[in-house]
Amino acid sequence: MTALPHDRTAYFISDGTGITAETFGMSLLSQFDDLKTRNVRLPFTDSPAKAHEAVARINLAAQNDGRRPLVFSTLANPEISGIVQTANAEYLDLIGTFVQRLEGELGRKASRGVGQFHRIKSPDAYQARIDAINFSLSHDDGQQHAELGTADVILVGVSRCGKTPTSLYLSIQHGIKAANYPLIPEDFDRMRLPEVLYQYKHKLFGLTITPERLHEVRSERRPDSRYASLENCRDEVRQAESMMRREGVSMLSTTTKSIEEIAATILTVIEMDDVVPPIV
Amino acid sequence: MTALPHDRTAYFISDGTGITAETFGMSLLSQFDDLKTRNVRLPFTDSPAKAHEAVARINLAAQNDGRRPLVFSTLANPEISGIVQTANAEYLDLIGTFVQRLEGELGRKASRGVGQFHRIKSPDAYQARIDAINFSLSHDDGQQHAELGTADVILVGVSRCGKTPTSLYLSIQHGIKAANYPLIPEDFDRMRLPEVLYQYKHKLFGLTITPERLHEVRSERRPDSRYASLENCRDEVRQAESMMRREGVSMLSTTTKSIEEIAATILTVIEMDDVVPPIV
Structure with missing residues (x-):
């Protein structure tokens, strides 16, 4: 295998703009000195069809890199995130991990809707x-x-x-x-x-x-x-x-x-x- | 107790700018419809003295609100985050939670240094x-x-x-x-x-x-x-x-x-x- 210019491919996947996934993912990656990643944004992944397309891209990168990609996800919809999690990758569920904790603390259910954060609410x-x-x-x-x-x-x-x-x-x-x-x-x-x-x-x-x-x-x-x-x-x-x-x-x-x-x-x-x- | 204009106080604490903590924390909070939070940024918390000061502020809010504040943290330094975790609050360790997973996947140790993400690197x-x-x-x-x-x-x-x-x-x-x-x-x-x-x-x-x-x-x-x-x-x-x-x-x-x-x-x-x- 020829040496690649990067160690891993990192995907930032979201049903919205992907800004949170990217910001936060980059923040995590910055904790690893000298780690070289190829960074790919996958915003607006809001349908099963787009999720399958993402899986294909991730699997291709896994094959080309010879190493599992890292997937930083803020997908909130369980069906869509379920599809993406079938990819050959390390999947980090940025939202779900903490939403469960917050649900416990707040004693109420999260909406788990499609990522609304960067939309115009007010x-x-x-x-x-x-x-x-x-x-x-x-x-x-x-x-x-x-x-x-x-x-x-x-x-x-x-x-x-x-x-x-x-x-x-x-x-x-x-x-x-x-x-x-x-x-x-x-x-x-x-x-x-x-x-x-x-x-x-x-x-x-x-x-x-x-x-x-x-x-x-x-x-x-x-x-x-x-x-x-x-x-x-x-x-x-x-x-x-x-x-x-x-x-x-x-x-x-x-x-x-x-x-x-x-x-x-x-x-x-x-x-x-x-x-x-x-x-x- | 008089009704408060907010349900909880949310702290966004970081040893750097606090941008990641705030963005990501707000993203998580947006999953809970109708949840009203009072949001407080605690950037540049990079010394034990500042960590103790943060604990005092968080505990005061817990007392005033009659409910535990939520603390969204990107503190990377174990000593500083250890101090903040003594506060009467729900502490969400945004970075540490995933850094461990990534250390396993990448087979290398994170630097766990003070948050460098928003500094000028290049x-x-x-x-x-x-x-x-x-x-x-x-x-x-x-x-x-x-x-x-x-x-x-x-x-x-x-x-x-x-x-x-x-x-x-x-x-x-x-x-x-x-x-x-x-x-x-x-x-x-x-x-x-x-x-x-x-x-x-x-x-x-x-x-x-x-x-x-x-x-x-x-x-x-x-x-x-x-x-x-x-x-x-x-x-x-x-x-x-x-x-x-x-x-x-x-x-x-x-x-x-x-x-x-x-x-x-x-x-x-x-x-x-x-x-x-x-x-x-």
Whole structure:
């Protein structure tokens, strides 16, 4: 047998989007260092016909790999999951395993319906989330002032420190209205935050970054510019940090953090619950 | 005892962001119709001191609720999870339960380290995701043409049919470079797609919506305008759909679908794997 580029094939199978199966399955796989998997999503597996098709694919992979695939399943329907479990694979029933425990604890039966989690259940909550996305988009980079008062949080920091991806993530993932506003050299010269922000000071959250990383990020955009020079980055970061400290703005370094980690930290600090259920 | 607004308090506890614990826990809870939970995130629980603090909070909720809280845990460290398990609660060990099964199947030990899933593991893959977000932002609503050739997918459809949230979600969640381009009355008059799109026809994916829903969405933005009128919405949707059919562009109705469902469908159709591991 020729060496394969992967150790196992991993399937993420669901009667819905497969997002939970994939997220959670990947989380489990990440516990095994150096394990290489080929990852296949099988969303919307909501009929016996599709379940049989999945079995065929899984069995083919078992044959090609010479090793049993791993199947991470959030199938809730017993008939459909029964079919998939006939495949030659290690089947991990992510939902059923815990639903039984919860049924015992709660003293009631689960609906065991087709996975509904990522469907729209409350149109109002869903609309609130779409509104949050639109808000974050239209309040990116200090574009709009008029509605800043309705923001849940206003991220501030130097250009390219991670404000935009974080704002969008907060709105998409958590339904949080996150605006962002840049701190620029003119602000440092005046030694004042942008004036419009003072009335919303309790909503400000600062992002910062090491000058070295900022230099890298800016250099990709505008190589060899004064804007991207390490010297200028050092200067801006130092002044932004000292301004945020002076103004009592909470601050977090984004340098080695993922958007998820930055967002989780901000949520903890601003002590906001999700406006809508998380849609991860 | 006064009636509480919730049946149980649910904790989502993790040594990392808590995203997996929350997503998966919410997924399990959604199996129980009409169950009302008060949801509390306890991220970054990565020391014995924080674990003891969590126990105190959980026990207080048990006392206040008069019912045991539910604890959805992705704590990997045995010492920390051991402390949390002393709380008066139903403790669901989301990771450990399956890690044991996987250890058996894979014939190797899990690292059982502190949750690393949402950390940046590969700076290159992470940068690719940030690049995708920036791409989707700068290619929103047909803003830029120059780099359309590097898009993974180009969403088309009438104004306000859901292109922007879907593009941003695809980039943030899946690292997909998703551009979007509006179909406007001028295109319908000419009976041609916007000219620039013809060379990227294989990348196009159409979104559509019922005229009634479109009328609602547009009315929020511009009430009583011709743009938002039901008659105009009917006209635009009919013409957009017939154009997409004529041009052989795959099409999906967004009317009753969540962003997650739309994105999962698009990924299935364009048959793209995540550029980066999902970060849900």
